[in-house]
Amino acid sequence: GAVVSQHPSRVICKSGTSVKIECRSLDFQATTMFWYRQFPKQSLMLMATSNEGSKATYEQGVEKDKFLINHASLTLSTLTVTSAHPEDSSFYICSAETNSYNEQFFGPGTRLTVL
Amino acid sequence: AQSVTQLGSHVSVSEGALVLLRCNYSSSVPPYLFWYVQYPNQGLQLLLKYTTGATLVKGINGFEAEFKKSETSFHLTKPSAHMSDAAEYFCAVSGPASGGSYIPTFGRGTSLIVHP
Numbered sequence: 001g002a003v004v005s006q007h008p009s010r011v012i013c014k015s016g017t018s019v020k021i022e023c024r025s026l027d028f029q030a031t032t033m034f035w036y037r038q039f040p041k042q043s044l045m046l047m048a049t050s051n052e053g054s055k056a057t058y059e060q061g062v063e064k065d066k067f068l069i070n071h072a073s074l075t076l077s078t079l080t081v082t083s084a085h086p087e088d089s090s091f092y093i094c095s096a097e098t099n100s101y102n103e104q105f106f107g108p109g110t111r112l113t114v115l
Numbered sequence: 116a117q118s119v120t121q122l123g124s125h126v127s128v129s130e131g132a133l134v135l136l137r138c139n140y141s142s143s144v145p146p147y148l149f150w151y152v153q154y155p156n157q158g159l160q161l162l163l164k165y166t167t168g169a170t171l172v173k174g175i176n177g178f179e180a181e182f183k184k185s186e187t188s189f190h191l192t193k194p195s196a197h198m199s200d201a202a203e204y205f206c207a208v209s210g211p212a213s214g215g216s217y218i219p220t221f222g223r224g225t226s227l228i229v230h231p
Binding site: 041 | 147151205224
């Protein structure tokens, strides 16, 4: 149980385009979902926390207009990188939390490359 | 406030040797402690976690960790390393945050290198 999926696993896009990444909890309803960014050889950096039906809470220094988060249901959250630039290239990981557990369950990650 | 320090960005061992990855934490509340493993281009996989109860926690793949409150440590060990253990390991600490979420704070990670 407690499986989280992400789609796509890899995406390459041109500078200036927008990219949407989906995060789904497959076998449970997630009360809260989280988005992380990971640079090569570095740890995970929390970008934002989202609850279903509410606006996301962004961490300090994360541009909310650039990284749009939508949490439309208890099993789906999306991260849209708007007007992507090469410096947005990174590994994006989502996670989900449910009231039944005291931990987060992580997705497999999405590798974004902006040319 | 909480933080995690992982001593050593790289640890190199021979196959069959003891694995010891160090983690020290600070937390203003009783901590929940985690070890995750990450293989290249993959997400995080939970190895083990401590919440309450027994301080020696056994996880998957033969790993275990001991919560030592007096030392604020949660070191990860494995008696005999396998080549397949080569990966990045992250220690994390969390506690109940506002709204009830458990948002972990991650260490910088330790890359485990296993030599044949």
